[in-house]
Amino acid sequence: MATPALSSTDDIRTRAESALTRCGAQLAAYKGDALTARTPITGAALFGLRADTPADVDRAVEAAGTAFRAWRTTPAPVRGALVKRFGELLTEHKQDVADLVTIEAGKIRSEALGEVQEMIDVCDFAVGLSRQLYGRTMPSERPGHRLMETWHPLGVVGVISAFNFPVAVWAWNTAIALVCGDTVVWKPSELTPLTALACTALLDRAIAETGAPAGLGQVLLGAADVGERLVDSPLVPLVSATGSTRMGRAVGPRVAARFGRSILELGGNNAAVVTPSADLDLVVNASVFAAAGTAGQRCTTLRRLIVHEDVADTVVERLTSAYRRLPIGDPFREDTLVGPLINESSYTRMRTALDRAVEDGGTLCAGGERQLAEAAPDAHYVRPAVVRMPAQTAVVREETFAPVLYVLTYRDLDEAIRLHNDVPQGLSSGIFTADQNEAERFLAPDGADCGIVNVNIGTSGAEIGGAFGGEKETGGGRESGSDAWRSYMRRATNTVNYSGQVALAQGVNFSQ
Template sequence: MVTTVSRTDDVRARAEAALARSGVELGAVKGDALAARTPITGAELFGLRADTVEGVDRAVEAAHAAFLGWRSVPAPVRGALVKRFGELLGEHKEHLADLVTVEAGKIRSEALGEVQEMIDICDFAVGLSRQLYGRTMPSERPGHRLMETWHPLGVVGVISAFNFPVAVWAWNAAVALVCGDTVVWKPSELTPLTALACTALLDRAIAETGAPAHLNQIVLGGAEIGERLVDSPLVPLVSATGSTRMGRAVGPRVAARFGRSILELGGNNAAVVTPSADLDLTVNAAVFAAAGTAGQRCTTLRRLIVHDDVADAVVERLTAAYGRLPIGDPFQESTLVGPLVSEASYARMRSALDRAVEEGGTLCAGGERQLAEAAPGGYYVRPALVRMPAQTAVVREETFAPILYVLTYRDLDEAIRLHNDVPQGLSSGIFTADQREAERFLAVDGADCGIVNVNIGTSGAEIGGAFGGEKETGGGRESGSDAWRAYMRRATNTVNYSGRVALAQGVDFSQ
């Protein structure tokens, strides 16, 4: 099923209206240095200003100056700012979702879901503002108290990717702000409009709550802008989301100046399907995980490792489901698969499919372009299903497009070996009705990912759990659990109330 595509003029009008209602002054941000484009039609909407490297320096200096005062504001008071920001996000949820769809091509429900993630992380961070706990430990010296305290870190540089243009920034910004940090945000050059709208709403919350100005700064531009932010000595923490290739560049540069980094990089996510799996549940979960966001999530399901006994049935059901997926205009309520973000993404998808066939794969469904006449500049594709004889070179790579490779196995140990035999380690899952199989997959010698699920797909992480992965995924953690610790510095404190000097380990220095 293929739906229609909106006209560029309609998309442009929708974007301009959403920006204005979010508080963005269009005249102040328009320019000719950066193009705001939409993957819905592939057309340019209008031009925007961009920052220079000197502008990055000024933004960092302003955020650092704001930090010097913000760090002393009590954390619950900092939480009041984030609470107000969350309320504004709720009031402007529809407008922000419009911009997410315009720029990233997400279908309506996914765009609204992404904005809801921002609201949820604000709720989480407000509660966190009263729970930035340190420990008290027993001292080996009498009359002494040993404890740890946590203090704000400084300016947090956030580099976000196009596929989650607002949620990932919010994961970082909401937590950083309640921790007493300030933020400089470099959004993807593919999604500047969403960043401008979010910044306007946060600036409004800052003004309404009496918080210091410049707590959040935005810098627009290409790679040179991100590089300047990464190299700044006034940015103790860089949180970067993107490809493994990008992480290989960012990580060493931050480490060279002894900064910290949170890296959320590639994912080549897999799910194991056992003979006891509920196939209705499995197929429904797999289709969303593989085809959602047109396969452009870091948590997208890219490999399905299926037991020989049920492989044919699973492939048959998936092939039928892929044939029914409504593809087209993401603003249409019936659409489930929107466009790829660019022609380059489509070219990479076609190249990967050609390689898969060369390496012995069988294309079972999808891969063809849709709506080429209705939207010559838009790249709509039917998600592809490929049955592979082995985990070949192309399968071990992440292709950021809707390609699902199906592999088979005979016993669970073999399935786990296949699962782990890729460089990436973000998200994983197993579909089973056998508790022993589930526990084996969750065990220390089971799946080697940062996110390990049972009877659920690889995408759809919740705010309350720390998000991130291992190996070439980068090892960083954002959002829930104790991820807040990455945004603060720890101090170990000893208080001597004994009235005498008592050294550790019984050392006597009195002579």
């Protein structure tokens, strides 16, 4: 069977220009030769773009600070009206933004559209939140006193996002920050600048249409030096950074050194446990998506499958069969399930990890070979790999940001949990079981040590209603739903004395 042709670079470039224009982004204003917008679909360059300077970073932060001083006293439900309009514009331009996500990140159509839907969903969540920024009233120990807490806007929020979710993570932060009364300065990945330009144009339109202060959302294009300037700015009280653990090791201490706050969403080495009672149809279907979706380039990608020895052979056989049938190719084609890796470095890291795994005694059961090399020599399509490992070796304990699934075996659940937790990362996890006791054991305090712990579902596909984030080298940050909004605000404890007398706490007597 002939391999379906890939979209041509000229067609992709035209599609990108059209999407940007419909979103209101003025590409001409960003033309330059410092950055190159590329597409992993063909590996080709699309546009040359300018890069911001450290002085530009300072100006953006200053503008956001000026906007903050007006925005922080705007009633929260009015702030919610801006986010509501932004969500409406995202709905109107869902296809355009999804096109740019596919063009720059290589995501298949359903995943690209799903990412934009996450943006819309978090806007809906934030609009409701704008009327629910609750404090508490606590009983005072002193008569005639009221003790309470209030929450206030924090300031300028710096957002540094990664290529694999080029728009959703920014939206998680921005929608929540805006209703909390903050402003946002965004440094997107240099691999996905076009999506940032489109989303910023839509936000600017929402700001103008609702009469909100100009400058609430700023975007900065550039490499690491731009992000470093943002991280070091004393006018940015909160930095939300998504990326590798290595990046987090640099960002966290620098923000802490100036007594700022950080939300770190870093690496994941996610595992799922498969028990003998598990529904294997459910296991295979969920695992294939979790491990091969987004070409293995999600922070929540399933990287380790810890399977009971009684069902391991069957699970590996079924996974191997499914992997060999996965349609790989142009992410714009509706029948494609696995698109390209982002670049050559990702492919090199994948091949290196597979070589190390085999050296450690692993058996490559499926995948690992490059696809479409003749049709797209500058792109990097690869068949997702399944590797059966005799033990959890050093390479298994590392995060390889590519579609490599290691399969390990166990005899009892305690052993499985030890294997699960014996990695530096702690983002997402799951267990497949029909036994309620096993599920509860996995969810217990001495069970899975991750920020996201699932039962009978894979490690990918978190909903915006829950707080997203992980433990250990994943950084400990929380974004999106639940009470993650508190990270974007400052808390004040208030005591109101309506007694007409001075009464000190703890019964202290200081009368004259």
